[in-house]
Amino acid sequence: MLTLEQVKAKSAKRLDGLQPVVKAAATALIERCYARGANIVITQGLRTIAEQDALYAQGRTKPGQIVTNAKGGHSYHNYGLAIDFALLLPDGRNVSWDMNRDGDGDKVADWKEVVQEAKALGFEWGGDWTSLKDYPHFQMSFGLALSALRQGYQPTAAQVKAAYAVIDKLKGKVEEDMSKIAELETQVKELVEVVAGLTKSKDVLKDQTLQQAVEIKELGTAILELTDTTPPAWSLEAIQALHDTPSVINGHPVVDMPDKVTKTEARIFTILHRLGLTAHLKGGK
Ligand SMILES: [Zn+2]
Numbered sequence: 001m002l003t004l005e006q007v008k009a010k011s012a013k014r015l016d017g018l019q020p021v022v023k024a025a026a027t028a029l030i031e032r033c034y035a036r037g038a039n040i041v042i043t044q045g046l047r048t049i050a051e052q053d054a055l056y057a058q059g060r061t062k063p064g065q066i067v068t069n070a071k072g073g074h075s076y077h078n079y080g081l082a083i084d085f086a087l088l089l090p091d092g093r094n095v096s097w098d099m100n101r102d103g104d105g106d107k108v109a110d111w112k113e114v115v116q117e118a119k120a121l122g123f124e125w126g127g128d129w130t131s132l133k134d135y136p137h138f139q140m141s142f143g144l145a146l147s148a149l150r151q152g153y154q155p156t157a158a159q160v161k162a163a164y165a166v167i168d169k170l171k172g173k174v175e176e177d178m179s180k181i182a183e184l185e186t187q188v189k190e191l192v193e194v195v196a197g198l199t200k201s202k203d204v205l206k207d208q209t210l211q212q213a214v215e216i217k218e219l220g221t222a223i224l225e226l227t228d229t230t231p232p233a234w235s236l237e238a239i240q241a242l243h244d245t246p247s248v249i250n251g252h253p254v255v256d257m258p259d260k261v262t263k264t265e266a267r268i269f270t271i272l273h274r275l276g277l278t279a280h281l282k283g284g285k
Contacts, residue, residue: 001090002039002088002090002092004031004034004178006092007030007034007039007040007041007088007092008027008030008031010041010088010092011026011030011040011041011042014041014042014043014044014045014083015027015042015045016045016046017045017046017080018045018046018080018081018083019079019080019081019140019155021140021155021160021163021164021167022080022081022082022083022140024164024167025121025122025123025140025163025167026042026045026083028121028167028170028171028174029085029114029117029118029121029123029138030042031171031174031178032117032120032121032170032173032174033113033114033117035174035177035178035181036104036106036113036117037103037104037106037110038087038103038104038110038111038113038114039087039088039090039103040085040086040087040088040114041085041086041087041088041095042083042084042085043084043085043086043095043136044077044082044083044084045077045080045082045083046077046078046080047075047077047078048078049072049073049078050072051072052068052070052071052072052073052074052075052077052078053071053072055067055068056068056070056071056072069132073146073149073150074146074150075146076139076140076141076146076149077139078149079149081139081140081141081142081149082137082138082139082140083123083137083138083139084134084136084137084138085114085136085138086136087101087103087110087111087114089103090103097135097136098111099111099112099135111135115127118138120166120170121166121167121170122140122163122166122167123138123139123140124138124139124140124141125137125138126138126139140155140163142155142156142159142160142163143159219271219274219275222271222274223271226267226270226271227267230263231263231266231267231269231270232266232270235266235267235269235270235273236261236266238269238273238278239261239265239266239269240261243259243260243261
């Protein structure tokens, strides 16, 4: 995932020369779009009048396709009041103008999210124009027509102050969103650790189960062998010793054993012994 710093660095040069309030709004736009999962890069900011004239010549007096209907002084870019953007792809290098792209998978086209954020920050959108729509274009005209700008009119201090107020309010929200994102990232990290722990326990349990299965199989074999064979002498002796020593229940001797040890008894004892279940019989008596 790209960091906000990486995303901002992509646009840094294009923000130079913009009116400070437009630069602040463009910066806030990059941040807000980042927080929404729709990264952008500013592809055009200030365009000097000479640059605009050169662009206007393209497809008219110079080769190439017509890309603008604005001569020098006839674009808000010429006054540092406009920006153009493109979607920045996750590789941090390539860009897209696909207006239907939904890179963050939230069912809202990234382009639409950017437009929403830009308008909230006080930008006018070129996609709202009735003639010759300019979808990647945002501007802050402050109610000044291009003819007024050509005559040297500037936004008033009050207008700029009001624009900053809108930007600052939304910037505060971005910081809130960013801290929420950081919090979520921490939670995800913790969950990943828990899952890793559970996976490990699962593996341990699996190993234990396999081990037990092997033991049960071995015991089964041992039992099968014993049922067909004569019990070992030591088990006969041990059972006999038990017969000779009366059991005691609640302080009363219980004598209900046959005098002689049977082979079945001895075999059962042998099995119990091999299962490790006779320790208290041998030690206790
Ligand atoms: Zn533009």
